[in-house]
Amino acid sequence: MDDQKAGPIKDKESFFEELFRYNQEIMLLINPDTLKIEDCNRSACLFYGKTHDEMMTYKITYFNCLSEDQLKKEVERAKKRERNQFYFKHRCFNAEIKDVEVRSSPVSLDGRNYLLSIVTDISGLQLDSDALRKENTVLEKRVAERTYALKELNDQLISAKAELEREMLFIKALFESIPGYLYVYDDTGRLIKWNKKHEEMTGYSAAELASMTLDQWFEGDDLARVMAAVDDVFKNGYGEVDANLITKSGKKLLIRSNGVVMTLDGKKYFTGVGIDITASRRLEAELAKESKLLETTLVSVGDGVISCDKDGYVLFINRVAEDLTGWTKIDALGKPIETVFNIINDLNREKAGNIVAEIIKTKEIRELDNHTLLIARDGSERAIEDSAAPIIEENGDVLGVVLVFRDYTEKKQKLDQIEYLSYHDQLTGLYNRRFYEEELRRIDTPENLPLSLIMGDVNGLKLVNDSFGHVMGDQLLKKAAATITRACRAEDVVARLGGDEFVVLLPKTNQIEAEEVIARIEELAKSEIVGTVELSISFGFETKVDKEQDIQLIFKRAEDYMYRRKLTESLGMRNKTVGMVIETLFDKYQKEMFHSERVSRLSAEVGNKIGLNTKDSHDLQTAGLMHDIGKIGIAEGILDKSEKLSEQDWLEIRRHPEIGYRILSSANEFAEIADHILEHHERWDGSGYPNGLKGEEISLEARIIAIADAYDAMTRMRLHMDDLTVEEAIEEINRCSGTQFDPEIARVFIDMIKDEN
Known part of the structure; x- marks a missing residue:
């Protein structure tokens, strides 16, 4: 200087x-x-x-x-x-x-x-x-x-x-x-004193600065603000102003200048220090932009966001959080966080603890419990999932907490449904095998002894499915599940193991009490009917009385006992069901009844002509009566359809021999005639169905029924054309002898018909 x-x-x-x-x-x-x-x-x-x-x-x-x-x-x-x-x-x-x-x-x-x-x-x-x-x-x-x-x-x-x-x-x-750059101006506005920083910042030399005045550094509005600030300084003794100073190179620097009036030897001087705040102002602008961007992002995200200070008072809430809590931003700001974000435990309905205090204490991110309910301002409740995180300064101090949460209701419902389905049988609503196995491990403890286990198996389910379709079979299973459940106690565990099998776990239940439960189920089942089929369930049970006994061995004994009972109970049930099936078919389609009776009579007469013994003749008569029992499984509307049948309709009808075979083969009383039913549409030349048998591969009884069935159909059962006369039918049988029909049986049948007429 x-x-x-x-x-x-x-x-x-x-x-x-x-x-x-x-x-x-x-x-x-x-x-x-x-x-x-x-x-x-x-x-x-x-x-x-x-x-x-x-x-x-x-x-x-x-x-x-x-x-x-x-x-x-x-x-x-x-x-x-x-x-x-x-x-x-x-x-x-x-x-x-x-x-x-x-x-x-x-x-x-x-x-x-x-x-x-x-x-x-x-x-x-x-x-x-x-x-x-x-x-x-x-x-x-x-x-x-x-x-x-x-x-x-x-x-x-x-x-x-x-x-x-x-x-x-x-x-x-x-x-x-x-x-900063230091300056001293006299009362005329001439620069009279400065420091080296002044030269460096403005780019002017000492000689150039010596001739400069205050108004040379600024222009336009900046100059006006500076001169107004100088007037304030001379009036009040102090002033501060931000303005763009023009350097020698023409570059503008945003300067913050504060000045005072100094009096020496009776003269007043304007002195002060200016600092370049260009970078800091740019930083402020960037921070403001970043802050605005952050706020816009938080407002726009799909999750609810609420932030609060370290004392737990709300500082920010976005639109989603407003919708979920029922609190508007205006009403929420400044309120305690627990007032706006009112949460309870879904299981015990107890109010959640002070999450903000916990986060501030631990300085760790935390997710809330899965069973959290948000109570909105209007009292409505919704399940939420959320997390809370601390807002931490660079020095490690916690400024507050931010909560991010979303509506969990729909997702929770789906998860609950998935959990329900994973442990329940979809058809009956009972517990499934997975739940049974887990519950068995839980319940198999000394505290639950004596522990009884009941096994149940629905009789005739396969026969019902084959005869009446799976819809009726499902109804039968549902009825069985409801009947078993109604007879059991609240603490008993009823499960469907699969197919037609059910199991009941009875903790703290002895043998006598288990038998009483079975008796209640059987008594209730007597009054249960699905369609024309009575509900029949075979039961077996076993009781564990010693903790050393293997529960799987108990299960096996109960299952074996059930199967022993099923051998006798199921046979009677199946035989009874076959009778109900043929009765149902005849009630539904009266023409089928008359047709079956005529085929039965004609078949028995042919049997007598060829010399069958009494038993075989009786079986043939029965087979003739039941040859179309499989039609019970044909789709509704086809058998009595008034218009011409389609190819798809014929494909459906051609299933009836196999359906009839399954129905009769399941019943001990009719098992011997099941093959005759299966084969009665096979042809002598091997072009029949369902298995393409030919010649004597086809049972004798089936060959007889085939001719009787065809004759009655031609003379009594033609739907879309006139019935044939007896002579025309005989001629048609004679024509098909050796191709469709056994030629010897055809000869006997034709002679028999001619004798009758």
Whole structure:
């Protein structure tokens, strides 16, 4: 600065001392090795709430929130001039924590190295609109305080001219080490004093700066704001303004400048420090944009989002959360989180604990229990799944908690349904084999002894399926399941193992009590009928009385007992069912009854003609009567269809020999004639159905029934054309002899018919 013009200031040492002591900037002189505060100005005392003597007893670590090791690293960077601008949190007056910008530069005084730090309170930059209004009030108060201080400073500057040479050198070094650009303008607006930073920032040389005035740095609205701020300074003693300063290269820098009025020798000077806030303002804009983007994202996501502070008061709620909770954003903000996010346990209906306190304590992400219900503002309930996470600052402090949740109702219903289906039989609604096996392991304990196990098997299910179709068979199983359940106790476990088998687990039930349960089931079953079929179930049971007994052996004994009973009970049931099947067929299709009776008579007469014994003749007569029993399984509407049958209809009708075979072969009484029923549509030349048998591969009885069936059909059963006369039918049988019919049987049958007519 020696090569710069001193201007009208007469006492340089006094000038620089006053500039340090009473500058509105917070200034600290720090020993970089010990971190001790060696000196400070009046603004620092006001900011930190300490007297000058008290300040001299502290290290800077007392005020800085960083640890001493961290702070030493930053001081080392400032010493090496690697960085001169820092952002910290400082403990200030009344223990308030504030965000500050610190601009530090190394200085040398009397052969000792110091660090000159200028501290700027920037906490106001992060306030929201409400906070800014409060901050303005504080700033107004500060301005008033500073105006008063400046007035005092103006009086004190006159009496503080006599300073030591050492302090003058210190002030000169201080002047050059200020991180911002320092300026002093006289009352005409001419720049009369500046520091090296001023030259570096603006790009002008010392000679060029010496001829510049205040209005040359700004233009347009920026100039107007600056000049208005200068007027305020001269009126009130202090002012601050942000404006775009134009450098020598034409580049614009956003500068924050604060100035005061200084009076020396009766003259007023406008002095202050300006700092480049272009980068920080850009950072503010980017942070604001990022914040807006984040808020838009949270508002738009498909999940509900609620955030709260560390005390549990709601700070943010998005649209989905509004819909799920019933709370609008306006009503929710500032409310306790447990009021807006009211959750209970679905199982015990108890209110959930304080999730926010737990997250703040553990600092860990946590998912809520699967059985969580959200109680909306209108009292409605919905299952939710969610997670809660802490909002953590860089220093590790927890600022609050964010909750993310979604409606789980539909998903829960599907999962419940899947769980239900995984343990229940879909047809009967009873427990299935999987549940039975798991429950058996659970219930097989000494506490449940005696433990009885009942096995049940529905009689005639296959016969019903073959005769009446699986729909009736399913109805029979449902009726059996309902009957067994109705006869059992609430604590008993009833399950369908598959097919026609059922099992009942009876804990704490002895043999006599198990027999009583079976008796109740059998009594109820007597009154149950599905269609024309009576419900019949064969039961077996066994009781475990000793914990050493193998439960699987108990199961096997119950099953064996059931099968022994089924051998006798099922035979009678099947024989009875066959009778009901033929009765049902004849009731449904009366023409079939008359047709079957005629075929039965004609077949028996042929048997007598060829010399069959009494038993075989009786069996042939029975087979003739039941030759079309399989038609009970033909689809509705085909047998009495008025229009011509389609190819698909004929394919359906051609199934009846196999259906009839399955029905009769399952009943012991009719098993011997089942083959005759299966083969009565086979042909002598092998072109028949269902198995393409030929010649004597076809049973004799089937060959006889085939001719009797064909003759009666031609003379009595033609649906879509006139019946044939006896002579025409005989001629047709004679024509088909050796191809469709056994030629010898055909000859006997024709002679018999001719004799009758």
